[in-house]
Amino acid sequence: MPVSLNPAGRSQPVSGQTRRTVQPGWVRAWHWINVLAVWVMVSSGWRIYNASPLFDFRFDDVLTLGGWLGGALQWHFAGMWLLFVNSLFYLVANVATGRLRTRFFPITVSALVKDASAAFHGRLTHADSRHYNSIQKVAYLFAILDIAVLIASGLALWKPVQLALLSTLFGGYEFTRLVHFFSMAALLVFVVVHVLMVIVVPRTLLTMIRGR
Amino acid sequence: MRKNERHSPMQSHAEDIVRDAKKVLLPRVQDGSRRAFLSRTLSLGGVALLSGCNISDNASVETALTKISRFNDAVQGWIFDPQQLAPTYPASMITRPFPFNAYYGRDEIRQIDGSSYRLEVGGLVMDKREWRLPDLVSMPQIEQITRHICVEGWSAIGRWGGVRFSDFLKLVGADTSAKYVGFKCADDYYTSIDMLTALHPQTLLALTYDGAILPPEYGYPMKLRMPTKLGYKNPKHIQAIFVTNVYPGGYWEDQGYNWFGGS
Numbered sequence: 100m101p102v103s104l105n106p107a108g109r110s111q112p113v114s115g116q117t118r119r120t121v122q123p124g125w126v127r128a129w130h131w132i133n134v135l136a137v138w139v140m141v142s143s144g145w146r147i148y149n150a151s152p153l154f155d156f157r158f159d160d161v162l163t164l165g166g167w168l169g170g171a172l173q174w175h176f177a178g179m180w181l182l183f184v185n186s187l188f189y190l191v192a193n194v195a196t197g198r199l200r201t202r203f204f205p206i207t208v209s210a211l212v213k214d215a216s217a218a219f220h221g222r223l224t225h226a227d228s229r230h231y232n233s234i235q236k237v238a239y240l241f242a243i244l245d246i247a248v249l250i251a252s253g254l255a256l257w258k259p260v261q262l263a264l265l266s267t268l269f270g271g272y273e274f275t276r277l278v279h280f281f282s283m284a285a286l287l288v289f290v291v292v293h294v295l296m297v298i299v300v301p302r303t304l305l306t307m308i309r310g311r
Numbered sequence: 312m313r314k315n316e317r318h319s320p321m322q323s324h325a326e327d328i329v330r331d332a333k334k335v336l337l338p339r340v341q342d343g344s345r346r347a348f349l350s351r352t353l354s355l356g357g358v359a360l361l362s363g364c365n366i367s368d369n370a371s372v373e374t375a376l377t378k379i380s381r382f383n384d385a386v387q388g389w390i391f392d393p394q395q396l397a398p399t400y401p402a403s404m405i406t407r408p409f410p411f412n413a414y415y416g417r418d419e420i421r422q423i424d425g426s427s428y429r430l431e432v433g434g435l436v437m438d439k440r441e442w443r444l445p446d447l448v449s450m451p452q453i454e455q456i457t458r459h460i461c462v463e464g465w466s467a468i469g470r471w472g473g474v475r476f477s478d479f480l481k482l483v484g485a486d487t488s489a490k491y492v493g494f495k496c497a498d499d500y501y502t503s504i505d506m507l508t509a510l511h512p513q514t515l516l517a518l519t520y521d522g523a524i525l526p527p528e529y530g531y532p533m534k535l536r537m538p539t540k541l542g543y544k545n546p547k548h549i550q551a552i553f554v555t556n557v558y559p560g561g562y563w564e565d566q567g568y569n570w571f572g573g574s
Contacts, residue, residue: 150463168463169567173376176383176569259460260397260539260574261390272458272466 121228121306126198129189130307136185137290139164139178140249141283146171153280179253186246203236211237228306242289245282252279380569387571393507397538397574400456405521406467409459411528412542414500414562420527421498421548428532434493434553437484444532447518450474450482455513457538459545460574462563471536472519477510485554493559494535497548502561504537504544505571506554513538516549541572 122130143165145158150168165171193199214233217223223232231239251265255275259266269275297304305311411417430442454472461467480487487510493503508514517536518525525531530547537545543563553559564570 147464151461151465153464169563170376172462172569173380173567177376177379180379258390258574259458261392261395263395263398272460276464 120310122310123196124310125188125192127307127310129185129192132181132185133189136178136182137246137286139174140182141287143171143174143178144283147175148280153276176257179250182246183250186250190243202231203240206233206236206240228303238289238292242286242293245286245289248282249279249286252282377567380567383569384571387569387573388505388507391505391507391539391573393511395539397457397513400458400468402456402470404468405456405470409469409520409529410465410467412461413498413547415498417528419498422527423497423531423548425532430533430549431551432483432553433551434555435486435489436480436554438482444518447474447479447516447533450478452518453515454519455515455538457513457536459538459542461542462568462572470521471515471517472522473515473517473533473536475512476514476516476535477512479516480509480554489554490556491554491559493553493555494546494549495551495553496546497550500546500548500562501559502544502546502564503559503570504535504540508537508539508573511537511539539574541574543568544572 142163146160146163146165147168149157149160149163163171165174193202211233214223218234223234252269252275255262255266255269256272256279259272259275266272266275269278411420413420425444428444430447432439432442451474452472453475454470456468456470458466458468480492485492487506489506491503492506492509493501495501515536517530517534518532520526520529525534530549533549534547535545535549543561561568561570564572
């Protein structure tokens with residue numbers, strides 16, 4: 100790595116920290132705001148679900164946000180702005196900086212098969228955290244798409260008349276409820292795997308906090 | 312939305328946290344409605360979110376959420392297209408039986424005497440005379456099969472018939488540049504809507520359900536039926552209609568439901 104000598108004679112990376120930065124500041128800010136937004140949306144969403152459960156179970160009230168249906172709705176329809184603005188920022192910044200292309204692509208079938216096989220044998224490496232392996236790429240892209248589906252299906256549930264076309268695309272009001280529920284469940288599956296992987300490779304938590 | 316939603320028993324640990332939080336908070340607020348809001352809002356989730364903040368900020372959280380809800384009213388008013396019609400359905404898709412829903416149970420359904428029924432009209436209107444049921448029945452009637460969506464999430468398709476509300480407003484000489492139309496009901500329910508929705512072609516003063524006189528459980532003698540708004544915005548057993556520029560609120564809206572409540 101190119102180095103320069105400072106007056107004290109110690110070698111230092113030319114561009115300071117940025118050279119070794121794994122996650123730039125805007126990604127870290129986005130990530131933790133997203134954690135907050137997703138938590139608000141899921142916990143208040145569970146309370147709303149409880150008012151008229153789709154299936155034969157309810158979420159324990161202790162796990163929910165809002166205290167009652169009206170409170171949960173207030174949280175949900177406030178949290179939606181945080182999730183929407185933060186997601187929009189993430190998308191625009193990722194495209195504008197080229198990070199979307201360089202971090203998440205290319206994804207090749209052969210690399211995916213190789214990495215999946217390595218993961219299956221417990222040999223998938225995370226040696227260089229500046230590069231995502233194929234499994235990570237697919238998992239993160241899945242989470243991005245899933246949040247997009249959550250936002251779009253949420254909009255269709257909120258405005259089934261004004262956004263009639265969107266509602267129709269999701270199969271009508273009642274089917275949209277199922278789409279919204281299962282995309283929430285899918286996001287939670289991602290979160291569980293994501294947190295398990297952080298426990299396996301704790302260094303990634305540091306990179307998402309201090310950047311390196 | 313039923314009124315009987317209650318906290319289910321929480322684990323003792325969670326109860327301790329909530330009890331402690333209430334001890335800190337409740338003496339600080341004097342206003343009764345605020346106290347009711349706080350005791351409902353204080354769940355473990357709410358407390359967990361505020362960890363790290365001063366817990367007494369909860370009152371400002373309430374204020375912030377209310378402000379965002381008012382902002383969402385404005386956004387929905389902006390999204391609302393007066394020409395956009397709600398989907399209609401064939402009779403074969405009507406939900407049977409259509410669910411009864413109110414802030415009270417079936418045993419409290421109001422029984423209104425149609426012969427002595429009088430509808431009051433007030434506020435910013437030219438003609439404030441009272442209306443009898445036959446006056447409404449003699450007006451042009453329309454019918455529609457639309458989806459009723461409840462704030463709880465469920466939906467049901469029903470068939471309502473009656474007077475187009477915009478016809479009624481024109482007949483009484485309502486100031487259609489006013490902001491709100493408010494409703495007072497025989498079951499002590501009250502609510503209010505925006506003028507644009509009041510004038511929407513699918514907004515009905517419903518007098519019939521599924522081809523028969525509106526039964527008591529659906530709001531005899533008359534309810535306002537709007538397929539462009541959630542169920543709690545559709546008042547039953549209407550006794551008084553008034554046009555105003557002063558925000559009238561509503562039974563659930565005053566407790567925290569979003570005022571616009573548009574679909």
